[in-house]
Amino acid sequence: MRASVIQIAVNEDESVEARRRRVAATVREQAGADLVVLPELWTTGAFAYEEFGREAEPLEGPTYEAMAKAASDAGVWLHAGSIPERTASDSGSAAGDGPLYNTSLVFSPSGDLAAAYRKIHRFGFDKGEAVLMGAGSELVTVRLPATTLGLSTCYDLRFPELYRGLVDAGAETLVVAAGWPERRRSHWTLLAQARAVENQSFVLACATAGTHAGVPQAGHSIVVDPWGEVLAQAGAGEEVLTVEFDPGKVAATREQFPALKDRMLGLQPPRRP
């Protein structure tokens, strides 16, 4: 299976519309790949909080349209990263003034939407995304011909129980769309490898490059195999990481070193003295 992980530079000197055109062209250049992956919130930048409301789009908005077409032009499965999704209000208002979500979109090679995943763990503690966006509550997997993807977004990477849930639902290739800051780059690499090892799964983790809202981005998108070996890692700048991998290695690893089978569920909490 061949995957292209597109690490996009998100800088403020480029308009959202120009970036959308540029990214669509780069996706088209990946014809021949089986899977193409884009990062989190690449239209606005994950830290450009003021842009979230301004650039939010309905699920089937301009990014959806451009990415559906790029996927079908290239004939690839496309994890199109995430968008700030504007939803309708509870009253169903056409103005779409309901909560925002950080929503990832996956398209099939014919350009149909295969899945949408709303980021579950929002970043920012008591500010930023954590207060501006709603939290998703559903795990999402996507069946491809050769593997099953488990979807996640950026800060989700810190929450191992999410990935265990994805593995229990059949995931073999864990995709992380991110806009991770340079300041915590060591955590990014460490956690991507940890999620691969503990879940005996491939991890395809796609980050952004550049600087927006004063936050330098880590880049260093990474692909890790189920044994924890790094198959490829990008540098700090914009880059397309191309990697060939054998999805059969997941079953082989789980069979040869069956640690996942030794999970002890339903442990009792410690007794009070």
Ligand SMILES: O=C(O)CCC(=O)C(=O)O
């Ligand atoms: O967990 C981190 O250090 C970064 C998370 C983040 O930047 C995000 O989720 O947008």
